[in-house]
Amino acid sequence: MAGLKAMLCMCEGVTLEDVDRAIEEGFADVESIKRRLRIGMGTCQGRYCVPILIAYLSRKLGVPPEKLAPPLVRPPLEMAPAYIFTGGDHEG
Amino acid sequence: MRAEVVVVGGGITGVSAAYFLAREGARSIIVYEKNYIGSGSTFKCAGGIRASFTSQEHIVLMKRSIELWGELARELGVKYLRSGYLWLASRERDLERLKSYSAIHNSFGVPTRVVGPDFLSKVAPYVDSSRLAGALFDPLAGKACPFDATQKLYSVSRRMGVDYRFEEVTGLLAEGGSVRGVRTRTGDVHAEHVVVAAGVWSKPLLEKAGVDLPLAPEPHHAVITEEFGRLFDPLIIDVETGAYAVQTFEGHVLMGVEVPEEHLWEPTPRLDFLEKVVRVWSRWLPWLPRANLIRYWVGHYEVTPDHHPVLGPVSGVEGLYVATGFSGHGFMMGPVVGEELASWVLKGHSRTREARNLTVDRFREGRLIKELAVIG
Ligand SMILES: Cc1cc2nc3c(=O)[nH]c(=O)nc-3n(C[C@H](O)[C@H](O)[C@H](O)COP(=O)(O)OP(=O)(O)OC[C@H]3O[C@@H](n4cnc5c(N)ncnc54)[C@H](O)[C@@H]3O)c2cc1C
Numbered sequence: 001m002a003g004l005k006a007m008l009c010m011c012e013g014v015t016l017e018d019v020d021r022a023i024e025e026g027f028a029d030v031e032s033i034k035r036r037l038r039i040g041m042g043t044c045q046g047r048y049c050v051p052i053l054i055a056y057l058s059r060k061l062g063v064p065p066e067k068l069a070p071p072l073v074r075p076p077l078e079m080a081p082a083y084i085f086t087g088g089d090h091e092g
Numbered sequence: 093m094r095a096e097v098v099v100v101g102g103g104i105t106g107v108s109a110a111y112f113l114a115r116e117g118a119r120s121i122i123v124y125e126k127n128y129i130g131s132g133s134t135f136k137c138a139g140g141i142r143a144s145f146t147s148q149e150h151i152v153l154m155k156r157s158i159e160l161w162g163e164l165a166r167e168l169g170v171k172y173l174r175s176g177y178l179w180l181a182s183r184e185r186d187l188e189r190l191k192s193y194s195a196i197h198n199s200f201g202v203p204t205r206v207v208g209p210d211f212l213s214k215v216a217p218y219v220d221s222s223r224l225a226g227a228l229f230d231p232l233a234g235k236a237c238p239f240d241a242t243q244k245l246y247s248v249s250r251r252m253g254v255d256y257r258f259e260e261v262t263g264l265l266a267e268g269g270s271v272r273g274v275r276t277r278t279g280d281v282h283a284e285h286v287v288v289a290a291g292v293w294s295k296p297l298l299e300k301a302g303v304d305l306p307l308a309p310e311p312h313h314a315v316i317t318e319e320f321g322r323l324f325d326p327l328i329i330d331v332e333t334g335a336y337a338v339q340t341f342e343g344h345v346l347m348g349v350e351v352p353e354e355h356l357w358e359p360t361p362r363l364d365f366l367e368k369v370v371r372v373w374s375r376w377l378p379w380l381p382r383a384n385l386i387r388y389w390v391g392h393y394e395v396t397p398d399h400h401p402v403l404g405p406v407s408g409v410e411g412l413y414v415a416t417g418f419s420g421h422g423f424m425m426g427p428v429v430g431e432e433l434a435s436w437v438l439k440g441h442s443r444t445r446e447a448r449n450l451t452v453d454r455f456r457e458g459r460l461i462k463e464l465a466v467i468g
Contacts, residue, residue, distance in 0.1 A: 025247045025250075026247055027243070032128045032129060032130075035130070035135065035239040035243065036239070036243055038342070043318065043386070045386065045387070079318065079385060079386045080384065080385055081382055081384055081385070082317070082374070082380050082381050082382070082383055082384075083370070083381035083382065085363070085366040085367050085370045086367055086370050086371050087367075
């Protein structure tokens with residue numbers, strides 16, 4: 001049946017069906033599913049999609065959400081142009 | 093609880109060992125991973141793969157590993173490309189050094205060659221060649237995606253019957269000069285063979301069994317930009333500083349460079365790394381200052397005194413094997429190390445003489461190996 005797809009991660013175009021398949025392949029934690037499907041590795045860096053992933057996994061696997069700790073948000077906390085780290089001026 | 097083989101560690105080394113052991117017919121294999129698959133050094137690495145080293149051990153093992161990377165790409169669909177390495181020199185003396193390395197590579201059948209700006213514009217259109225004195229190109233080298241490779245080996249070996257347990261191994265069981273299994277918080281597991289593939293953490297684990305591994309945790313940093321279209325195919329290296337940059341399969345540019353570091357088990361982020369890596373790469377990539385950096389992290393190289401891995405049986409404890417100490421090259425060696433370990437465990441000997449030269453005994457016997465080309 002060609003049904004509607006539930007999109008979970010907009011930046012990388014990942015659906016709930018993709019998550020179900022990853023679970024079947026043996027991935028059952030946020031860090032692994034993030035890297036298997038690239039959820040949260042696009043421009044939003046997981047700010048929108050990772051909480052949804054946690055809620056979905058929590059229901060699906062019957063694990064409380066606090067046990068599925070969200071992955072580390074790596075520095076820089078917001079993406080930043082490279083020149084600010086050299087103190088140089090590359091504006092314009 | 094009993095297994096034929098227990099593997100400690102679910103990085104590239106552990107999953108590759110499990111895959112080759114299962115393929116070669118080991119009856120029951122359990123892999124222990126204390127965190128998640130790839131969570132050690134493996135998921136922090138750049139994915140670069142080359143045979144252009146200067147020691148016979150590295151070259152022979154890496155030529156075989158590159159054959160196996162090709163097989164894994166064909167058979168399991170692992171994301172791997174033979175897109176080359178390009179070592180960029182801006183000074184004559186660095187170019188001379190590259191030429192001497194190339195002579196060594198060629199004598200071992202690794203077809204590196206010196207190239208100029210015309211070649212650069214073909215394989216690396218967004219690298220600025222105005223400062224170029226010359227470059228060394230290694231067409232046998234390439235890259236694989238660490239996430240994809242490690243997770244595919246995990247899923248496939250799991251389907252082949254390997255039992256993965258997400259628990260920490262807290263000790264090794266040994267008695268009368270033989271290994272008996274491993275200890276975990278949920279109980280002891282008996283095994284005929286135990287393979288320690290626990291990255292830098294192999295050292296404290298083996299210490300408990302009275303085995304001294306000369307291994308140091310050396311922090312190494314990396315940063316990644318936003319995604320771009322095709323910029324350069326080969327992994328590029330700035331010979332002057334040892335800095336490297338690679339465009340990932342998704343189009344991000346991943347960069348690293350060495351900054352002076354103490355040996356540390358819990359490394360921390362450093363702004364001076366970002367400053368240096370951006371400064372070095374802006375000389376070759378004039379568009380870099382305005383590119384966005386999206387992630388920065390730090391991981392470990394598992395470093396030995398001679399920058400070569402420690403592989404194979406541990407003398408004095410029958411049935412105990414180790415595979416670590418890759419000194420910055422453990423991802424690329426994953427497949428060949430898996431194959432060698434399967435041979436040692438199941439047949440009682442290594443596949444090659446070069447692997448046998450790398451047992452831990454070499455440190456006690458003073459047979460250290462020489463390698464001239466180590467990069468950041
Ligand atoms: C920034 C950076 C860039 C790099 N670039 C490259 C490159 O381009 N090419 C290349 O070939 N290499 C590169 N490397 C090196 C490479 O990442 C490592 O050599 C390689 O990943 C080592 O893999 P491993 O499986 O042996 O160890 P690890 O990946 O560290 O795996 C060990 C695993 O064992 C687990 N573990 C540890 N102790 C226990 C225990 N007691 N019980 C259960 N589990 C345990 C850990 O959680 C971990 O997952 C790079 C490294 C860094 C940091």
